[in-house]
Amino acid sequence: MTFNLESYIPRLKACRDYFAKVYPVSDLIDDLLFADLAISQHHLPEKLPKLLLDDAMITEIQDFLAKQITPDMTELAIQQKVRPAEVLDELLTDFRDYLIEKYGMFAYISKDWTQDLLAYLDGRRVVELMAGNGFLTAGIRELKMDYPITATDNFDWQIMAHPIAPITKVIRMEASAAIEYYFQETDVFLLAWSPQHANSDWLILNYLRAHDFFVHSRELIVIGEKNGVTNSKKFWQQAQLSVPTALNKHWPQFDLVKDQVFSVR
Structure with a gap:
């Protein structure tokens, strides 16, 4: 999906809500949201961790999704359950682009x-x-x-x-x-x-x-x-x-x- 400045934070918050109980994932999203809040208020943000879904996070996401999917679901319904994980992966990749476009922050100053x-x-x-x-x-x-x-x-x-x-x-x-x-x-x-x-x-x-x-x-x-x-x-x-x-x-x-x-x- 093409990067969209205006929808970036709303989409990130939607992922935060969806994965609220997958705590390593929601914590990672919180790091981005807190950084964005600090920068928007002209304050120094905290250092960020690696913005990727590591093996442990992927396993927890898979376990979470397995509980959301039932045998009677259509392919479309299943895709709708899985899509937030794909969206989140895209948003993590796009965070620097968001900072550049939104704030003109090329080098992340923590x-x-x-x-x-x-x-x-x-x-x-x-x-x-x-x-x-x-x-x-x-x-x-x-x-x-x-x-x-x-x-x-x-x-x-x-x-x-x-x-x-x-x-x-x-x-x-x-x-x-x-x-x-x-x-x-x-x-x-x-x-x-x-x-x-x-x-x-x-x-x-x-x-x-x-x-x-x-x-x-x-x-x-x-x-x-x-x-x-x-x-x-x-x-x-x-x-x-x-x-x-x-x-x-x-x-x-x-x-x-x-x-x-x-x-x-």
């Missing part, structure tokens, strides 16, 4: 991970590039209101079908201009889920290298999927990457996207 990031930054001055709706910066500000972080974006993403206003202050500025403007007063540049089909990330890295940014604990932190759905091919080929344990311990990989948090030079 509360526990943001606490890790705040500790890792350790008071260093930060500028977020290509901040989009500002979820990452907003998360830092939610945990520490006066933290020295600035969010910038050119707002090109507002051409999407459902444009959404940023949830925190984001300064309208191209990434290249932001780097030049804030270069002297910045210790860390943050870049989350840079577009796959543009070389802007490589241009950012090249500029920082050319101007000797990576000295005195200054750092570029990138969130993305190496050779996957984020960032340019040239960036992944040329970047010197490390994967800080402190920034990946609670990073939520909840679907097929294997994004990570990188320290880049």
Whole structure:
């Protein structure tokens, strides 16, 4: 079934009602509903588990369905009993698409991970590039209101079908201009889920290298999927990457996207 933004949450709630007594399944659905509620209220959501029906859940669903189906049922009636499980599987797969379309949230910024990031930054001055709706910066500000972080974006993403206003202050500025403007007063540049089909990330890295940014604990932190759905091919080929344990311990990989948090030079 084609993804439909408006029907996503109602369909998810219908699955929650149907599987209310299949507790591992209903708990998983609750995780999504609570995450959606938090994000809708501009709060940090909790880390998500893997969004899939594992073997134990499938067994419980099968046992549940077996009690719903009787020998005298028609094929259509049986299919109607089984269909919610198929729908739920589709909805779990579509959750990231829902977050992107509904909120413009590409990288899932959870509360526990943001606490890790705040500790890792350790008071260093930060500028977020290509901040989009500002979820990452907003998360830092939610945990520490006066933290020295600035969010910038050119707002090109507002051409999407459902444009959404940023949830925190984001300064309208191209990434290249932001780097030049804030270069002297910045210790860390943050870049989350840079577009796959543009070389802007490589241009950012090249500029920082050319101007000797990576000295005195200054750092570029990138969130993305190496050779996957984020960032340019040239960036992944040329970047010197490390994967800080402190920034990946609670990073939520909840679907097929294997994004990570990188320290880049």
